[in-house]
Amino acid sequence: MPREAAKLGAMQAWRGAILWFDPHTDEPHVHFEPDSWLVTAADADGVQRVVAVGPADALRAAYPDAAVTDCRGCLIAPGFIDLHIHYPQTDVIGSPADGLLPWLERYTFPHEARFADADHAAEVARFFVDELLRHGVTTALAFATSHPVSVDALLIEAGARGLRCIAGKVLQDRHSPDGVRDETERSLADTEALIARWHGRGRLGYAITPRFAPSCSDAQMRGAGELAGRYPDVWVQSHVAENVDEVRWVRELYPHDRSYLAVYERFGLLRPRAVYAHGIYLDDADRALLAQTGAAIAVSPTSNLFLGSGFFDYAAARAGSVRHGLASDVGGGMSFNPFVTMRAAYTVSRATVRGDGQPKVGLSLSAVDLWWQHTAGAARALGLDGVIGSLAPGSEADFVVLDAQAIPLLARRTAQAASLAEWLFAWVMLADERVVRQVIVAGTPVQTHHFTDASGALHVGSVS
Ligand SMILES: [Zn+2]
Numbered sequence: 352m353p354r355e356a357a358k359l360g361a362m363q364a365w366r367g368a369i370l371w372f373d374p375h376t377d378e379p380h381v382h383f384e385p386d387s388w389l390v391t392a393a394d395a396d397g398v399q400r401v402v403a404v405g406p407a408d409a410l411r412a413a414y415p416d417a418a419v420t421d422c423r424g425c426l427i428a429p430g431f432i433d434l435h436i437h438y439p440q441t442d443v444i445g446s447p448a449d450g451l452l453p454w455l456e457r458y459t460f461p462h463e464a465r466f467a468d469a470d471h472a473a474e475v476a477r478f479f480v481d482e483l484l485r486h487g488v489t490t491a492l493a494f495a496t497s498h499p500v501s502v503d504a505l506l507i508e509a510g511a512r513g514l515r516c517i518a519g520k521v522l523q524d525r526h527s528p529d530g531v532r533d534e535t536e537r538s539l540a541d542t543e544a545l546i547a548r549w550h551g552r553g554r555l556g557y558a559i560t561p562r563f564a565p566s567c568s569d570a571q572m573r574g575a576g577e578l579a580g581r582y583p584d585v586w587v588q589s590h591v592a593e594n595v596d597e598v599r600w601v602r603e604l605y606p607h608d609r610s611y612l613a614v615y616e617r618f619g620l621l622r623p624r625a626v627y628a629h630g631i632y633l634d635d636a637d638r639a640l641l642a643q644t645g646a647a648i649a650v651s652p653t654s655n656l657f658l659g660s661g662f663f664d665y666a667a668a669r670a671g672s673v674r675h676g677l678a679s680d681v682g683g684g685m686s687f688n689p690f691v692t693m694r695a696a697y698t699v700s701r702a703t704v705r706g707d708g709q710p711k712v713g714l715s716l717s718a719v720d721l722w723w724q725h726t727a728g729a730a731r732a733l734g735l736d737g738v739i740g741s742l743a744p745g746s747e748a749d750f751v752v753l754d755a756q757a758i759p760l761l762a763r764r765t766a767q768a769a770s771l772a773e774w775l776f777a778w779v780m781l782a783d784e785r786v787v788r789q790v791i792v793a794g795t796p797v798q799t800h801h802f803t804d805a806s807g808a809l810h811v812g813s814v815s
Pocket residue numbers: 435437590628680683
């Protein structure tokens with residue numbers, strides 16, 4: 352028994368096949384046991400954490416009093432982390448457009464204008480949080496809209512469910528239509544007030560959220576950078592280098608900056624806990640800047656394919672030690688589902704042209720790598736490694752129970768896998784939300800929409 356056991360609350364144990372990753376590494380170090388226990392308990396502050404994880408026989412002896420939930424036949428894994436998502440765009444998902452800029456103008460801005468109304472924001476927030484949980488997503492870094500009430504609506508809803516959620520009021524004081532455009536001084540005062548109201552409250556956090564460089568005046572960017580300096584543990588989220596037309600526009604607006612990313616650097620917006628969506632049109636100097644400053648990229652492959660934006664260059668990002676993780680970017684992305692995102696990331700990693708059309712060598716990312724990018728890798732990009740995204744002892748108890756039997760083809764294919772790598776690859780290629788039996792947020796099951804008692808052995812072939 353660990354020395355601190357006396358201080359812990361009642362032990363719970365979850366039994367099944369368990370997958371997790373070391374929390375503090377820049378590449379995936381995977382752990383997998385076909386018959387394992389995950390032991391959780393509340394710490395002295397009442398936070399439910401992982402106490403131990405390991406082979407069932409050894410932990411049964413070490414924790415004889417734990418109440419056991421039998422999930423044999425299922426896979427237990429860390430809850431997924433979505434590194435970039437727009438909750439107000441829930442209702443524009445699947446809207447066709449020629450590209451990013453027309454899509455923003457035609458669908459996104461008119462919908463976002465409705466979030467000045469607190470009741471509308473609350474209704475969408477409820478549906479949005481349900482969708483996250485239905486898909487096994489237990490942490491989201493989310494854009495709200497420019498209206499402060501939209502942040503309140505989301506964080507009230509996430510807080511009520513115990514969900515870890517980081518959100519921010521969008522800053523956009525220019526090149527934005529009436530209804531979403533904000534006013535410079537007021538927008539910065541609102542941001543600071545929201546930081547005071549929400550950041551660090553329970554599992555909630557705040558992100559300073561310039562929409563993207565074209566939508567913010569110099570004064571607003573400067574103000575955002577000052578806040579980012581004054582509140583170093585508050586997150587920063589924005590977009591960078593998503594689309595060729597957008598990159599061209601930034602070059603016109605900021606002719607003296609070396610690159611799109613350099614604009615954010617000039618205003619003090621590149622630092623640890625800064626997460627930029629997309630990062631397709633970057634060069635080596637940009638990647639060096641990201642590595643140096645500790646800012647991260649939220650890779651958003653379904654969105655990039657849907658809007659025809661381009662392909663994230665995994666090989667270059669890896670060579671440049673750029674921190675990155677996976678994101679849905681709903682509603683530019685067309686699915687909340689982490690498996691759909693992982694599949695799209697695999698497809699993008701195979702691409703043999705760069706975003707700018709030049710030839711490159713495609714990678715072939717493993718399932719372990721893709722899964723890591725949506726859990727422990729994403730946690731590291733957020734500066735929350737060791738807190739979420741892993742089942743290492745000490746982690747907060749956010750995890751999912753997944754059942755391959757929910758999908759006949761997945762059950763059949765995984766039963767024939769010859770190795771752990773092949774077994775996980777079948778999951779990544781074939782799973783969807785039907786496999787999500789339970790979602791455990793801070794040690795408590797929150798989602799039981801199609802849970803039935805687990806039974807039967809897990810068919811994993813010759814996993815060693
Ligand atoms: Zn986005």
